[in-house]
Amino acid sequence: MTASSTSSRYREVVAALRRRIEAGELAPGERVPSTREITREWGVAMATATKALTELRHLGLVRAVPGVGTVVAERGRASSRTTTTPARGTPDDRAGASRSPAATDRTLTTERVVEAAIAVADAEGVSAVSMRRVAVDLGVATMSLYRHVRDKDDLLLRMMDAVMAASPLPAEPPPGWRARLDLVARTLWTIFRRHPWLAPTMSITRPQATPHALPYTEWVLAGLAAEGLDLQDAFTIHLTLFNYVRGTAVNLESEAEAEAASGLTNEEWMEAQQPAIDRIVAEQRLVTFARLTEEGFDFDLDALFEFGLQRLLDGCTDLVETARRRRRPRRPATP
Secondary structure, three states, rough: HHHHHHHHHHHEEEEEEHHHOOOOOOOOOOOOOOOHHHHHHHHOOOHHHHHHHHHHHOOEHHHHHHEEEEOOOOOOOOOOOOOOOOOOOOOHHHHHHHHHHHHHHHOHHHHHHHHHHHHHHHHHHHHHHOHHHHHHOOOHHHHHHOOOOHHHHHHHHHHHHHHHOOOOOOOOOOHHHHHHHHHHHHHHHHHHHHHHHHHOOOOOOOOOOOOOHHHHHHHHHHHHHHHOOHHHHHHHHHHHHHHHHHHHHHHHHHHHHHHHHOOOOOOHHHHHHHHHHHHHHHOOOHHHHHHHHHHHHOOOOHHHHHHHHHHHHHHHHHHHHHHHHHHHHOOOOOO
């Protein structure tokens, strides 16, 4: 696609959404299409969709709401860059006119910055998060963000810690090592489900220093050490468990991006691939796989997570039982 055609498509998206807003089809406070929905509806690239929403923000027609997404701006909250002239004389209009960017900057907090960044990542993916984008959503100067976060890496680290802090483990762990590990895994899966961008941003080889993630490690280590496992084995189990949950959850974000780029759901994409798969199966005489395709397979990521988690915990049982036997005191020989 050429630069001119990209510009034309971006303006087309802006004009269409603006018409919907001005016609009342999208009411104040109502969510507007996300970047992923825009890519599907108009067949544009993610960057074009992001640019269109940014322009609508500049025009004062939409705003970001942490935890919700991008919504139609209420009357009187429009940016000074909007091309429409507001009615004069109302208290709300006078208050809006007297509110300067500096005044907004003074009310800015680190928590607000992090919440706005999480809202962008939840709605559009972590690639859409930038210092400029967050500043636009908050209605402040970009440089004002640097009084609260050092840079984008610092912002991302704070985002990760904030979503972990929102789902703390209970004060008292359940009895038994397996129930403890099961709860850790399920809590992590729920967090990754709620914030699909999180799993790809976390690293097992270069772990980030997130204070609210370390209690998860402590829970696993303490539970396994209590059974007699040495800390090396306990930490290896922790890494294996975490990497399983994270590795499965990585598919959440990649699937959302693939659906946005192609406009096809997972089921629709598989249907489109079926003729090519059938051809390969026939050419290579993969008779067992052919039987599977005839039977069909109901792919469900939650079911896959559940199956794998139970098999992983089953595999840890032998290690735990061996450690228990080592700890069990020997009975003195009967004279």
